[in-house]
Amino acid sequence: MAAIVDAFSPLQLGPITLRNRFIKSATNEGMAKGGIVSKGLALFHERIAAGGAAMSTVAYCATSRDGRTFVDQAVLDADSLADFRVLTDGVHRHGAAASAQITHAGSFTFLDKATLKASRPLSSSGGFNKLGVVSGRFWKQRMTKADMTAMADEFVAAARCAREAGFDAVEIHMGHGYLLSQFVTPLYNKRRDNYGGDIERRMNFPIEVLSRVLDAVGRDMAVLVKYSMTDGPKGNQIDEGMAVARRLAAAGAHMAVLSNGLNVESISAMFGSNLPKSSAKSPNPIIGLGMWVQSLSEPKDVRFHENYLRDLALQVRGATDMPLAYIGGVQSRHGVEQAMRDGFDAVALGRALVYDANFVRDLQAGSIEKSLCNACNRCVTMMYYPQGTSCVLTRNAMDAALNTQRASA
Numbered sequence: 001m002a003a004i005v006d007a008f009s010p011l012q013l014g015p016i017t018l019r020n021r022f023i024k025s026a027t028n029e030g031m032a033k034g035g036i037v038s039k040g041l042a043l044f045h046e047r048i049a050a051g052g053a054a055m056s057t058v059a060y061c062a063t064s065r066d067g068r069t070f071v072d073q074a075v076l077d078a079d080s081l082a083d084f085r086v087l088t089d090g091v092h093r094h095g096a097a098a099s100a101q102i103t104h105a106g107s108f109t110f111l112d113k114a115t116l117k118a119s120r121p122l123s124s125s126g127g128f129n130k131l132g133v134v135s136g137r138f139w140k141q142r143m144t145k146a147d148m149t150a151m152a153d154e155f156v157a158a159a160r161c162a163r164e165a166g167f168d169a170v171e172i173h174m175g176h177g178y179l180l181s182q183f184v185t186p187l188y189n190k191r192r193d194n195y196g197g198d199i200e201r202r203m204n205f206p207i208e209v210l211s212r213v214l215d216a217v218g219r220d221m222a223v224l225v226k227y228s229m230t231d232g233p234k235g236n237q238i239d240e241g242m243a244v245a246r247r248l249a250a251a252g253a254h255m256a257v258l259s260n261g262l263n264v265e266s267i268s269a270m271f272g273s274n275l276p277k278s279s280a281k282s283p284n285p286i287i288g289l290g291m292w293v294q295s296l297s298e299p300k301d302v303r304f305h306e307n308y309l310r311d312l313a314l315q316v317r318g319a320t321d322m323p324l325a326y327i328g329g330v331q332s333r334h335g336v337e338q339a340m341r342d343g344f345d346a347v348a349l350g351r352a353l354v355y356d357a358n359f360v361r362d363l364q365a366g367s368i369e370k371s372l373c374n375a376c377n378r379c380v381t382m383m384y385y386p387q388g389t390s391c392v393l394t395r396n397a398m399d400a401a402l403n404t405q406r407a408s409a
């Protein structure tokens with residue numbers, strides 16, 4: 001039997017080495033108000049790095065302005081380079097690595113008519129856009145081959161920009177219902193060409209993007225992929241989740257982060273607990289309406305338990321030898337050790353580090369055994385407030401003024 005890996009030991013990830021196996025997962029920070037990479041955002045990630053994690057993932061760095069879900073999201077382009085550089089410098093000062101989650105919303109966008117450049121949001125397939133009920137964009141545009149080539153170019157440009165800004169890694173988002181996920185899942189992908197049909201064909205475009213990004217930056221940066229192992233009823237099931245991992249491995253991804261569920265159709269499968277009823281009271285009425293629509297399809301009483309994605313993730317672990325990060329409800333030393341015993345190479349943590357940025361340091365020092373985060377998900381609603389994503393229990397909100405000042409100013 002293979003020896004159990006110590007979570008505090010270094011990890012080789014493609015061309016980079018992480019100091020330990022704790023990765024801060026992307027948690028939309030809500031600190032890029034008006035799209036600027038702010039002092040608050042930079043400080044948020046510096047605190048994670050100082051708190052002991054090996055790598056901090058900057059959530060939702062859009063590949064273009066049309067690729068944003070909300071206006072308050074940063075775009076990885078020449079305009080944001082100097083600000084992102086301040087952020088990565090801050091993370092490096094504490095010995096950690098910085099990863100940029102690169103993504104495009106596709107039809108999962110709340111951008112209004114005046115903001116979205118394209119006349120219809122792009123997706124794998126055309127037709128009625130259910131999120132258009134809140135954004136006013138009722139129809140999606142099926143991507144042509146030329147659109148796909150241009151989109152892959154966008155991902156490459158964003159990855160190159162991340163490298164220039166000092167990031168050590170990029171995480172390509174193929175999950176949760178954003179554009180690439182709209183190819184992976186049969187809930188959105190109704191194509192009959194080489195990019196639709198069974199899971200192998202639905203993966204063809206996401207794999208093209210991954211291969212192009214690996215070719216462009218994979219010698220200098222780690223290239224991770226986050227995806228959803230399952231999507232809920234009528235969506236991908238775990239056999240498809242395993243097939244996705246095999247394709248990512250064959251294409252040479254340096255690590256897969258094993259998430260679950262889609263934002264609209266199955267969000268509690270992502271969080272292992274319900275969103276709070278108060279989410280519909282978001283300060284942005286459009287987003288509040290979107291969250292209310294989403295809550296209609298959610299199972300009512302999802303009981304959180306630690307490592308709630310373990311059974312699914314173990315099946316993927318059995319399907320591939322590629323490096324895998326376990327994600328989903330890691331809240332304690334026991335949960336970390338279980339993931340290591342299960343053969344995962346790293347753990348990715350969201351809420352335990354939103355609750356307290358020092359979780360990893362304190363665990364290593366032996367001063368705590370578990371996080372007191374109760375998985376209430378009220379931090380998810382916080383991202384729409386001026387302070388941005390923070391824990392309502394530990395009250396660690398960012399000074400709102402810092403979220404509106406450019407990091408490099």
Ligand SMILES: Cc1cc2nc3c(=O)[nH]c(=O)nc-3n(C[C@H](O)[C@H](O)[C@H](O)COP(=O)(O)O)c2cc1C
Pocket residue numbers: 025026027028029059060101173176226259270271327328329330348349350351352354379380381383389
């Ligand atoms: C406030 C908040 C915002 C999130 N935003 C993102 C995001 O932008 N991108 C992403 O891939 N996942 C996002 N997630 C999901 C987390 O990365 C993670 O997959 C999920 O919270 C489960 O991990 P955990 O149990 O360690 O929190 C978010 C989670 C939270 C709590």
Ligand code: SF4
Pocket residue numbers: 351352354355372373374375376377378379380390391392393394
């Ligand atoms: S608000 Fe705090 S306690 Fe609730 S899920 Fe978020 S981090 Fe955990």
